[in-house]
Amino acid sequence: xxxxxxxxxxxxxxxxxxxxxxxxxxxxxxxxxxxxxxxxxxxxxxxxxxxxxxxxxxxxxxxxxxxxxxxxxxxxxxxxxxxxxxxxxxxxxxxxxxxxxxxxxxxxxxxxxxxxxxxxxxxxxxxxxxxxxxxxxxxxxxxxxxxxxxxxxxxxxxxxxxxxxxxxxxxxxxxxxxxxxxxxxxxxxxxxxxxxxxxxxxxxxxxxxxxxxxxxxxxxxxxxxx
Amino acid sequence: xxxxxxxxxxxxxxxxxxxxxxxxxxxxxxxxxxxxxxxxxxxxxxxxxxxxxxxxxxxxxxxxxxxxxxxxxxxxxxxxxxxxxxxxxxxxxxxxxxxxxxxxxxxxxxxxxxxxxxxxxxxxxxxxxxxxxxxxxxxxxxxxxxxxxxxxxxxxxxxxxxxxxxxxxxxxxxxxxxxxxxxxxxxxxxxxxxxxxxxxxxxxxxxxxxxxxxxxxxxxxxxx
Numbered sequence: 001x002x003x004x005x006x007x008x009x010x011x012x013x014x015x016x017x018x019x020x021x022x023x024x025x026x027x028x029x030x031x032x033x034x035x036x037x038x039x040x041x042x043x044x045x046x047x048x049x050x051x052x053x054x055x056x057x058x059x060x061x062x063x064x065x066x067x068x069x070x071x072x073x074x075x076x077x078x079x080x081x082x083x084x085x086x087x088x089x090x091x092x093x094x095x096x097x098x099x100x101x102x103x104x105x106x107x108x109x110x111x112x113x114x115x116x117x118x119x120x121x122x123x124x125x126x127x128x129x130x131x132x133x134x135x136x137x138x139x140x141x142x143x144x145x146x147x148x149x150x151x152x153x154x155x156x157x158x159x160x161x162x163x164x165x166x167x168x169x170x171x172x173x174x175x176x177x178x179x180x181x182x183x184x185x186x187x188x189x190x191x192x193x194x195x196x197x198x199x200x201x202x203x204x205x206x207x208x209x210x211x212x213x214x215x216x217x218x219x220x221x222x223x224x225x226x
Numbered sequence: 227x228x229x230x231x232x233x234x235x236x237x238x239x240x241x242x243x244x245x246x247x248x249x250x251x252x253x254x255x256x257x258x259x260x261x262x263x264x265x266x267x268x269x270x271x272x273x274x275x276x277x278x279x280x281x282x283x284x285x286x287x288x289x290x291x292x293x294x295x296x297x298x299x300x301x302x303x304x305x306x307x308x309x310x311x312x313x314x315x316x317x318x319x320x321x322x323x324x325x326x327x328x329x330x331x332x333x334x335x336x337x338x339x340x341x342x343x344x345x346x347x348x349x350x351x352x353x354x355x356x357x358x359x360x361x362x363x364x365x366x367x368x369x370x371x372x373x374x375x376x377x378x379x380x381x382x383x384x385x386x387x388x389x390x391x392x393x394x395x396x397x398x399x400x401x402x403x404x405x406x407x408x409x410x411x412x413x414x415x416x417x418x419x420x421x422x423x424x425x426x427x428x429x430x431x432x433x434x435x436x437x438x439x440x441x442x443x444x445x446x447x448x449x450x
Contacts, residue, residue, distance in 0.1 A: 003339055004334060004336055004339045004340075004341040005341065005347060005350055007336065008350040008351060008352060009350055011352055012350065012352050028352055028353070028354070029352070029353040030349060030350055030351055030352050030353055031326065031328040031348050031349045031350070031351045031353065031356065032349035032350065033353070034326055034328065034353060034356075035324075035326065035349060038325065038326055042246075042390075046391075091352075091353075091354050092353045092354050092357050093354070093357065094354050094357070094358070225353065
């Protein structure tokens with residue numbers, strides 16, 4: 001009997017080379033992962049306001065935490081996460097389709113070079129972008145999810161999905177580095193942005209990351225491994 | 227057996243909206259091989275005598291559900307062996323304590339090595355294998371979802387869906403009573419008829435109801 005269990009353990013272990021974090025030994029997804037995910041979701045009441053948004057934010061946080069815990073001493077990036085999600089998805093579906101994922105993920109590099117100039121209420125804005133780490137993403141998610149008074153509207157998802165990619169904001173020649181701002185302040189800043197400006201930033205991000213659109217959707221699809 | 231004290235406890239938990247505890251309390255009291263076995267045990271505990279029924283208030287009317295109308299189309303328990311990749315996989319109805327499809331996998335055989343799957347070892351099964359089992363697992367889930375919690379007629383029925391909330395609702399229908407009335411009844415029997423609290427661990431709800439009926443008859447005669 002233990003032979004078969006160790007066979008499964010062997011089957012579930014794999015060495016992969018991550019795009020930003022080198023080679024790593026990881027577990028393929030197994031029932032243990034699904035059980036943890038199930039237990040994580042069990043604590044969310046279906047009566048919660050905007051429960052779908054809560055599920056999305058909680059799922060992204062869960063996946064980030066799961067990846068971080070694979071190797072706590074490493075700093076995993078957004079690109080590493082998308083690579084792992086693709087790897088796990090293909091494994092679960094036993095897909096032999098040839099993959100261009102490493103090539104496609106190179107589009108994330110463009111974020112560091114981009115500068116988006118915007119005019120908002122007579123103020124000139126220049127937005128600079130970056131690739132977030134999973135720890136940075138989870139700081140934003142923790143802030144959003146721990147605020148029990150907040151009903152987790154679509155705007156919270158928008159805040160997460162845009163502001164995790166921001167490196168700096170130049171407002172009328174003053175540079176504000178996002179790393180120097182607390183998440184609370186960042187959220188207050190987000191609330192000052194008009195919809196048109198947010199739309200422009202979201203459009204720029206979507207165009208830049210177009211090649212990984214499917215993976216970006218997978219990132220928030222809480223039913224994909226359930 | 228679900229005792230009077232069990233009903234008392236589970237009714238208290240339900241009253242305080244501790245639904246997960248209601249679920250775990252009853253599943254611990256009724257150890258079961260799988261969900262079919264569990265539902266059969268719930269039904270057997272609830273419907274002991276011919277006239278036993280569940281009463282529901284629906285649209286200001288009382289709906290009475292008898293044994294034959296409760297858990298209608300409950301499938302017969304069965305397991306089948308399927309050949310998937312190089313494994314012989316035994317699939318059956320899911321366990322009561324796991325809502326995950328993987329709990330439909332009961333045994334795995336690779337060459338001459340057989341592994342009985344249980345909640346302590348099924349965590350290592352790769353999701354890729356579970357995914358390959360899904361078409362077969364789905365046939366069991368479909369049969370479960372073909373069931374009714376109750377079916378009185380075309381107008382008054384409630385379909386079953388394989389999820390924890392529906393199972394908690396079935397537990398509610400079978401075992402939850404008015405908590406305050408249960409305590410009053412228990413106190414009366416302890417005060418007037420020398421029952422101890424422990425006695426109620428060994429007496430069913432039906433037995434207590436029978437005692438109370440006799441007591442009431444006796445009291446009515448005395449009054450007359």
